[in-house]
Amino acid sequence: MTADPAWFADRARLEDGNWLFATYVFETEREPREAAADLCREQSTAQWARPGVTEDFRPRHGAKVVALRTLRSSPAPLHPSPFDGPGPFATAEVVVALPAGNFGANFGMLLTTLLGEGTFFTPGIATIRLTDLQVPDAYANRFPGPQFGVEGLRASFGVKARPFLFGVVKPNVGLDPASFAALAEAAWRGGLDACKDDEQLADAVWSPLAERARLCGEARRRAEAETGEKKIYVSNITDEIARLRPHHDAALAGGANTLMLNALPLGLPAARYVREWARVPLLAHFDMVASVSRAPGFGVESAVLTLLQRMAGFDIILFPGLGARMRSTEAEVRANIEACRRPLGTLRAALPVPGGSSVPGDLAGIRALVGGPDFGAVAGRAVFGHARGAAAGAAELRAAADAVAGQACAF
């Protein structure tokens, strides 16, 4: 059996703005060329003609293999399963061209194509990972992208030529709104740009979102008056759909000037929905990203999810950063940074924030990786667990940020 040529094409012929290019690495006991052809079939027009009718939907609607290489062969599979045959197992990298007309410019159907039944249930492909997604400008431009972007954030908040400093107010869960606002105020006065809710804190019984935003707004204005700097309060409005807009309104009325969404738990369509009417920058937290990205060879690269979050309209994107706790390689962090800023139609760049409880000593390393000061750092206990108080912790972080701002720009 040889692979049907209808599932193969020259990439050059498909560079007309109507095709996305998705790179997958997969493992199979089959001939990789045949398995790749079946992957295309399952990701598009699985049955391309009615019985007895002379028709073929593949030229227009079929996904196409535009590149394929076998990376290695192994006698054992990466993830053994009761459904395995005797092997050997070939690992191949394929670039699949996906016709945008099949799914349109909406996240529900795009994700269904990229990570749906077709992708994970192609015969003979047990282990598969989406490693890259290239989106043509014409397609990207059908998504909103960041409303402010890095330049807009710098203009709005007056943070010049140094990293943005975020702090997650701690204790993260259980603290009353007045105590929360007092800690935030101390951290702003000490030198933080932004105080944010933890990803596990949104509208809670013991800390209603509206009341916390009101008290943080008052504290923010006092800190701004004292420091002469603009300060940022990031309110986490993650909730059911019908409550997102009331939370937006209450948070802004109180004094929040950036909003946070736990992007994957909420869903990318919900994030894009908020972007349609949000009047302030949006920040994405990376909950659930590891659940689909960290198993070796399986799921999706976190950088692809970062790219999609940028398309949805996030101005600030957190992703797992460097260090043993975050278990992310430098290559993964770099790929996420690039997903925030690489050319993407007319969409603005998002501010990359390698997350995971930064301490002042981390900033120089992140700056080197980014090649400049266009990033954010998030501290938790380094500020709010500091033995001499949040202001002292914030001041140490700010000194580190000012120090890296002074370095010559590497790009």
Next chain:
Amino acid sequence: MTADPAWFADRARLEDGNWLFATYVFETEREPREAAADLCREQSTAQWARPGVTEDFRPRHGAKVVALRTLRSSPAPLHPSPFDGPGPFATAEVVVALPAGNFGANFGMLLTTLLGEGTFFTPGIATIRLTDLQVPDAYANRFPGPQFGVEGLRASFGVKARPFLFGVVKPNVGLDPASFAALAEAAWRGGLDACKDDEQLADAVWSPLAERARLCGEARRRAEAETGEKKIYVSNITDEIARLRPHHDAALAGGANTLMLNALPLGLPAARYVREWARVPLLAHFDMVASVSRAPGFGVESAVLTLLQRMAGFDIILFPGLGARMRSTEAEVRANIEACRRPLGTLRAALPVPGGSSVPGDLAGIRALVGGPDFGAVAGRAVFGHARGAAAGAAELRAAADAVAGQACAF
């Protein structure tokens, strides 16, 4: 170092309706008891007091270990990573009690707790899987659950004591609405209960949702008149949030009487949002489920996602079924069936549909697994790729369903 007793509790003390019980299996190089305590800390109040303040948020807000057992120890990790130490690696199963007050009855914050940063970035836990979730009745009752449920589906559509038969109209992508409706009509006349859109077909340029629904509605009424049976057209309304309600209205106006959502690509909050105003049953497709559930030891059991989809309000839930292509064990399929029907507050049971291109010969096996006729089967090419046409394919499937309906009920 010994684990802090503040992170441990008797489960009996927490059976007051305010705690969820999440079972995780994790691998660690640390002492499992210490790692489990840190998991609880990261999933709740990571810093439980302000420096210098005598307070402790753990009694009320801390997650708690209520059961822990070590399953095995291995010199090598399940998924090797550059961040591993020398080993050995213990695999442990922990039941964590999660305080519902921390996150409330909303999917965004619930998923953040279950599968967020805390879960996947606990120090020393590289590999972790959510294997079960027990929800107290008081918490479950804050979610809508199915509007119709199995009994409501049988009453609405008059399908008695046999499985529901679904067919995915094929060619799935590329077919014009009139041809689509003609195929659906043939399948309904042959004996299918329901014709549904493919998960890769929603509102498409070549097949606008409204026009397809209108033509399928006309075809459905003709088939109903001829057969004397109620027939079902399932329209896939997956799209951005702002378009869900217009799609609902257009699909119903045209003649759809069940709506499909690609649940995870859309997001559970969006599914619950549709449930708030949908006037017909909702069907969930399992796109993306494999991406978080199929890597061994990692992510989440598909049955937990099925339970959450039932809480969100789906009446009909597809999940990967039996067979080599679907790569699901019998235990996984059973767990999904139970998630559809096990007691869950006052929430109705959902109809379980083990997916993956069923053929007539599959029905007896599914019936045996379910222990009765309360399930659905989905055929694709067995009906629409049938050499003698869709009516003949549907008739064969219907004969198989009628045959299993005749068997004595096993429960």
